[in-house]
Amino acid sequence: MGQVLINGIELIGTGNSIRLDKDLDTAVKKMVGLAKTQGITERERLHVEALDLFSKGDFPKACKLWEDILLYQPTDILALKLAHDTYFYMGLAQQLRDCLARAVAHWTPQMPLYGYLKGMYSFGLVETNFYDLAEKTAMEGLALNPHDAWSAHSLAHVYEMRADVNNGLKFMKETENNWKDSDMLACHNYWHWALYHIEKGDYYTALSIYDTHVSKSCFESGSMLDIVDTSSMLYRLQMEGVNVDNQWKKLATVTKNHAKDQILIFNDVHILMSLFGAKEIDTANEVITSLQELSKTPGENYQYQICKDLGLPICQAIAEFANGNYSRSVDLLNPVRYRIQNIGGSNAQRDVFNQLLIHAALKSDSRAHHKLARCLLMERDAFRPNSPMTERLIRKATALHNVD
Ligand SMILES: [Fe+2]
Structure with missing residues (x-):
């Protein structure tokens, strides 16, 4: 599963593929080979197979296997996250939302990483135009963990979809310290911030965010x-x-x-x-x-x-x-x-x-x-x-x- 995690993070970033990167191709093949020779659980076998399919570009079948895992293991956050991102790459917003909706009911607030479900679910809601519920859910995620950059990101989407520039700008400014160190998502949140300025016609400030954060990153x-x-x-x-x-x-x-x-x-x-x-x-x-x-x-x-x-x-x-x-x-x-x-x-x-x-x-x-x-x-x-x-x-x- 360590190899599934490493290969999964690399592949889901979509900046590298087995077609072009021999090391990544070898790593995926090694993972698939090991799965055949070692005593692993059905869930582990499904994870390996799903990632192998994703690496070959068969996104629909990969999602089907992550869904098979979630049917019996709805608290498998890796399956949830990989399905969430792959639905996103296929523009399947309803499926993205619903795979979270099905899983959330099986989680309790005491479980580690529970708060992150809120951000993912909120994103599915905003992408399917349930703005009020998306806002409420992202707020719940941020109440549990103010540093959850995906919940903050989902809220940025709510303001964007409502063309609510003033509240969008206020929110980004007030919460910047909570998400500015969140790796690649920080850049994306700054991009959302800059969009509000482009919306307003304030190109100077948008370009200043471009120079200081987006292009720099x-x-x-x-x-x-x-x-x-x-x-x-x-x-x-x-x-x-x-x-x-x-x-x-x-x-x-x-x-x-x-x-x-x-x-x-x-x-x-x-x-x-x-x-x-x-x-x-x-x-x-x-x-x-x-x-x-x-x-x-x-x-x-x-x-x-x-x-x-x-x-x-x-x-x-x-x-x-x-x-x-x-x-x-x-x-x-x-x-x-x-x-x-x-x-x-x-x-x-x-x-x-x-x-x-x-x-x-x-x-x-x-x-x-x-x-x-x-x-x-x-x-x-x-x-x-x-x-x-x-x-x-x-x-x-x-x-x-x-x-x-
Ligand atoms: Fe976004």
Whole structure:
């Protein structure tokens, strides 16, 4: 189980794969081999098999085996955490929420790590739009352990989804000392903090958080979550009209090393953003070509399976946007918008694609796309009212409307 733990932590980080890293491949094979020769329990055997499947990209079957463990061992926090993260990577928010809901009833507050269930469950709730219950559950997690960075993170999502910028900023400021040393999640929480400033149009403060925390952490750790956050933040700022050319160039020195990863499409599209941002066109095209090749023979790999009809249109939409072909970008992204959830990530993270579609539609030379932009903004305002960003974009769309 020690090997399951070490390999599990490495694989679930999605910055490294058995396809590219011989040491990791050997470690997984060694774990699988040992499981066959040693007297282990059924639960241990399931853990090994699930991780082996995850390492080969078969996320659905891996989750099925973690669920099999949880049926009889609902207090197995490793199975819970790995299932939670893998559902997250498949964009299966309801399954993420429900696997926690089923387990929580079997736990008591006296059990070690009990508090961490609250943060995970709260995250499942906020991702399925139960904001009030998510807030209550995260607060319970923080009452048990104020240093639980995942509960704090879940609360940051609640404020983000409500466009409640003032309470979001207040909360991050008040609790910073509790989560600022929480490894890679600290960077992600700072990213959420910066999003509130982008929402407000305060790009200066957002960039200062970028310099002091988000990119600093990315360049120091090189972790995949940090890379995703850094790319996503610059992309949002660029769409808002902020010049981040120099930041792109520096970031590309890190992301270039992951161009051939193809572990998660979600990661690949963020790497693509940075490569196009830095005008590393050849490397960006290599990412797309590699995805095209892998999608031809997907086998059991979930990511390759969704590549042809979903991953590649998103990649191509990013490429067309970078090349100034905004109309083409809209035509690629709009038909897949309700399936983008399948590439994983949170609603807040995937909002970058909603913003991309709106910006592309506004920049397109097609009047139909201008009309589409106005409709998308009405829709955005309906489920997330009082958003300063939406209001800014509506003003932009209205100006186009007057011209049209
Ligand atoms: Fe988040």
